[in-house]
Amino acid sequence: MRVTIALLVALAPAPAYADVSIANTKHNLSTSGPGPVKALDETQICKFCHIPHHGVDKSGSNRPAPVAVYQPYNSPTLASAPPGVPTGATRVCLSCHDGTIAIGQTVRSGMISMVNAGLGGTMLQGGGNVGTDLRRTHPVSFHPGLAPDIRTPPPGDAVKLDSSGAVQCTSCHDPHRDLIDPAIGKFLVKPNRGSALCLSCHAMPAWTANNSSHQASPKFFDTTLGATTPYTTVSDNGCESCHRPHAAVTDTHLLKGVGSQVCLQCHNGRVADKNFVAELGKPYTHGPVAADANVHNAAEGPANPVRPLPETRSTQQRHAECVDCHNPHAAYAQTAIAPNVPGSLFGVWGIDRNGSKIAPARYEYEICFKCHADSANKPSSPQPPETVRHAVPETNLRRQFDLTAPSGHPVEGPGRNPNVPGLVKPLAEMSTIYCSDCHASDSGPGAGGNGPRGPHSSSYRHVLERNLLTADNTAESPDAYALCYKCHQRQVLLSDASNFKLHKTHVVNDRAPCTACHTWHGVSLTQGNEINNAHLIDFDTSIASRARVGLIQYTAAGIGHGTCTLTCHGLEHVNKVY
Numbered sequence: 001m002r003v004t005i006a007l008l009v010a011l012a013p014a015p016a017y018a019d020v021s022i023a024n025t026k027h028n029l030s031t032s033g034p035g036p037v038k039a040l041d042e043t044q045i046c047k048f049c050h051i052p053h054h055g056v057d058k059s060g061s062n063r064p065a066p067v068a069v070y071q072p073y074n075s076p077t078l079a080s081a082p083p084g085v086p087t088g089a090t091r092v093c094l095s096c097h098d099g100t101i102a103i104g105q106t107v108r109s110g111m112i113s114m115v116n117a118g119l120g121g122t123m124l125q126g127g128g129n130v131g132t133d134l135r136r137t138h139p140v141s142f143h144p145g146l147a148p149d150i151r152t153p154p155p156g157d158a159v160k161l162d163s164s165g166a167v168q169c170t171s172c173h174d175p176h177r178d179l180i181d182p183a184i185g186k187f188l189v190k191p192n193r194g195s196a197l198c199l200s201c202h203a204m205p206a207w208t209a210n211n212s213s214h215q216a217s218p219k220f221f222d223t224t225l226g227a228t229t230p231y232t233t234v235s236d237n238g239c240e241s242c243h244r245p246h247a248a249v250t251d252t253h254l255l256k257g258v259g260s261q262v263c264l265q266c267h268n269g270r271v272a273d274k275n276f277v278a279e280l281g282k283p284y285t286h287g288p289v290a291a292d293a294n295v296h297n298a299a300e301g302p303a304n305p306v307r308p309l310p311e312t313r314s315t316q317q318r319h320a321e322c323v324d325c326h327n328p329h330a331a332y333a334q335t336a337i338a339p340n341v342p343g344s345l346f347g348v349w350g351i352d353r354n355g356s357k358i359a360p361a362r363y364e365y366e367i368c369f370k371c372h373a374d375s376a377n378k379p380s381s382p383q384p385p386e387t388v389r390h391a392v393p394e395t396n397l398r399r400q401f402d403l404t405a406p407s408g409h410p411v412e413g414p415g416r417n418p419n420v421p422g423l424v425k426p427l428a429e430m431s432t433i434y435c436s437d438c439h440a441s442d443s444g445p446g447a448g449g450n451g452p453r454g455p456h457s458s459s460y461r462h463v464l465e466r467n468l469l470t471a472d473n474t475a476e477s478p479d480a481y482a483l484c485y486k487c488h489q490r491q492v493l494l495s496d497a498s499n500f501k502l503h504k505t506h507v508v509n510d511r512a513p514c515t516a517c518h519t520w521h522g523v524s525l526t527q528g529n530e531i532n533n534a535h536l537i538d539f540d541t542s543i544a545s546r547a548r549v550g551l552i553q554y555t556a557a558g559i560g561h562g563t564c565t566l567t568c569h570g571l572e573h574v575n576k577v578y
Contacts, residue, residue, distance in 0.1 A: 022046075025178040027187070029096075037096075049092050049175065068100050068132045073139035075252040076299035076307075080145030083134075087141040088162050093169040099129035127247060136248040140168055144201065149329075151203045158190035159200035172197060172245070183230045193231060195238025202239075206330035206347050213332050213343075214241060219271050226265050228256065234271065241266070242328065252298075259296055263322040274452040279441060285457040286439075287320020295319040301349065302357050310351065310375040318377060324348075325367055325454075330360075340364065342436075344454070353398060353412050364434050365401065365411050373398035388470050388515045388540045391552065392527040400522035406533040408522020409433060417535070419559050421499060422492025438483060438520070440465040470515045472543045476508045484514050499560045500535075502578055510569060516543045517554075531556050544568045 022028055022045060026035030029048045033039075042048070072083040086094055130137050143166050144150055153159040153171075158180075162168050173187040174180065181191040190197055194215075199207070207215045217234035221227050221241060228240045242262050248254040255262050269275030279285075295317050300307035311318065322328075330347025340363045349359035350366030351373055361367045372378070378395040394400055401411045410416070414430040423429070435455070436446075442458040443451030447465050455463045466482035474480055478490060485493075494504040506512045519538035527533065534556040544566045546552045552566040555575075563575045 022176045025176070025187070027175050027178075068094070068098050070094075070098070071133045071135050072141075073134050073137060075139075076297055077252075078139070078145075079147035079150055080142055083139045083142035085141070086134075087168075088164070088166060089168045089170040090140045093173075093175070094130075097128055097130050098132050100132065130246050135251045136244075136246075136254065138172075138245040138254060140171075141166055143167075149202060149204050151201060153200045157200050159197060160189075167201075192229070192238075192240075193236050195240065198239045204329050206327070210330065210332045210343075210346065212330055214238075214328055219266075221266065221271050225271060226256065234266070260322045263326075263328070276452060276456060279443075279452060279457040282442075282457040282459050284459070284461055284463050286455050286463050287318070287324075296321040296323055298323070302351075309370055310373060311371075311377050314377040316377050318371065318375070320371070324370070327360075341367075342453070351398070353402065355398060363412075364436060365397075368435050369398050388519075389542045390519060390527070390538050391541050394524050394527050396524065397521055399524035399526060402522075402524065405525060406523045406528050406530045407536050409520070409536070411435060411521075419499065421497055422489040424487050424489055427487055433487075437487075438465060439463050442466065468515070468520075470513050470540070472513065472516065473511045474513045475511060481507075481514050500578065501560075512543065512568070513540075516540050516568070534562075539566060547572050547574050549574055 023032065024034060026033070026037070027049075028034065028045050029038050030042050030045045031039055032043065032045075039048075070086060072085075074082045134140070143164070144152070144161075146152070152161065152165075159171055161171060172189060174189045175187055178185050178187050181188045181193075184192060188197060190200075192198070206212060214234060215238070219234045220232060221234045221237055222232045223230070227237050228244055229237050231237045234241050242256060243254045244256045245254060249257050250259075257265060264277055264280075266272050267274065268277040296319055297304075297307045300309040302308065302310065308316075325345060325348060327345075327347035332343040332346060341361055342364065345361070345364060345367055347360050348367050349357060349370075350361030350363075351369035352358045352362075352366055353369075355374055358366055373396050399405065401408050403413050403416075407417075410432050411434070414432050415428075418429050420429050423431075427433075436453065439455035439462065440446050440453065440458070441449070441451045441456055442460055442465055443449035444453050444465065445451075446453070458464055460467055464483055466486055467479050468483040469480045476494075478485060481490075492498055494508060506517070507514065517539055518536045520536070523533040523536065523538050527538065532553055532555060534554075537554040539552055539554075541552070544552055545568070547565050547567050549565065553564070555563045555565075557563065561578065563577050564573045565575055566573055
């Protein structure tokens with residue numbers, strides 16, 4: 001335990017306020033103080049923080065020595081140099097608020113009042129004791145580097161940097177006045193409803209410009225549901241719906257929980273409309289969100305040598321946390337501002353069709369490409385027995401959806417096949433589809449339910465919105481291939497109106513699944529060509545095998561015509577014409 005520590009530091013003269021007196025606040029540590037922590041014999045109030053004579057010492061020799069060993073805040077996204085040893089007004093605050101000394105009987109030594117823990121007194125308890133580990137407290141004693149979402153407080157704002165331009169405790173707290181925000185107190189320099197205090201420095205343009213959901217939500221959210229302020233709506237709690245400026249749970253980003261657990265405190269049906277906790281109880285989920293290991297890092301990206309994304313090593317831990325796809329500061333309900341990116345995904349960076357980082361993502365698929373394109377640790381040889389096996393595996397969706405690929409579903413751009421009979425309206429040959437048209441909750445609106453949108457979880461493999469059976473000898477039914485029939489009319493595919501009039505023979509009579517002949521994403525240039533792999537033809541080698549001539553091959557010969565060479569169900573085709 002630290003035995004003695006100087007409490008006082010040279011500060012500018014304390015301002016006088018006509019409407020309030022420090023004598024009525026907990027910062028009156030004299031014998032007349034109204035709070036539970038006070039001196040045993042000191043009757044003068046100001047001496048606990050101010051040296052009345054010779055207090056201004058440019059050399060800093062009158063400042064308390066940094067006896068306590070502090071662990072400063074740091075973050076991979078901090079735009080400035082990380083904080084070091086506390087300086088300035090923060091040193092004065094931490095003389096009491098770091099919890100290493102007891103405030104009790106004072107011992108005068110010259111112009112400095114000192115506290116001796118051995119003479120009795122009271123240690124600060126609760127939230128007032130921030131400790132010496134400042135990694136979970138808003139950074140102090142640092143000069144903020146400007147970034148797109150950081151600014152210096154506007155002129156005239158109650159939030160101010162100190163004379164050196166540093167953020168200190170006194171940037172947010174006025175130690176002389178406690179009721180500027182009567183709902184919160186805590187000596188704030190201005191009311192913090194809607195996080196007005198935070199927004200003095202944290203600009204976050206998308207927070208207000210797009211009427212973001214968390215900024216505008218009127219949903220009831222009070223202390224019984226995890227709020228850290230006395231306000232009762234998500235909007236009024238603002239930043240503190242998710243963050244804690246002091247005593248946060250995480251080392252970085254000052255979250256009140258670990259990773260996605262913060263999101264799920266509200267998105268569990270108690271505050272937000274949709275219950276994602278229930279969704280994550282389904283058999284197939286988008287990543288290990290429920291068993292959150294807090295592996296997401298906000299600074300990860302293609303240029304980060306420590307946390308590259310897409311991953312560059314097969315040993316890197318893959319993850320899918322809420323904030324990988326959603327920006328909680330920018331997400332909003334409408335889609336008018338960015339029609340190719342749903343409002344819930346707005347403000348998230350992605351990987352474009354060329355493999356370069358794009359911020360923010362302009363298309364939904366760019367967000368998916370962060371993990372499902374060039375990442376080095378995706379499985380290259382899927383082993384589960386229900387997984388379709390292709391002759392040339394390809395796990396890079398950027399290459400499969402590429403506009404120069406031999407064939408593929410139209411995700412990166414409009415469809416290229418001018419003749420596709422039986423598309424379910426409003427789809428047409430030139431339509432573009434989204435990843436979430438196929439990968440989505442089986443209880444979401446795309447499936448006719450009222451669950452959440454998007455690929456969070458499903459009762460079907462690969463987080464598919466609808467059923468798609470891939471096993472050989474599957475009896476055809478509207479349910480067996482429900483995912484295909486969402487876009488392709490069943491009655492057309494299984495009739496002579498189809499470009500391939502033998503669909504019914506293969507799928508109904510011979511009970512071959514759609515995936516015996518067709519792949520779902522696309523065929524990349526590394527897998528095939530426009531002649532042998534048109535129309536998403538890429539045989540499942542666990543069902544179809546090579547013919548005696550050594551080939552397993554399809555050859556396109558114009559609309560409605562082609563040849564097949566392979567062996568399937570014991571029947572060999574060699575240049576079989578249709």
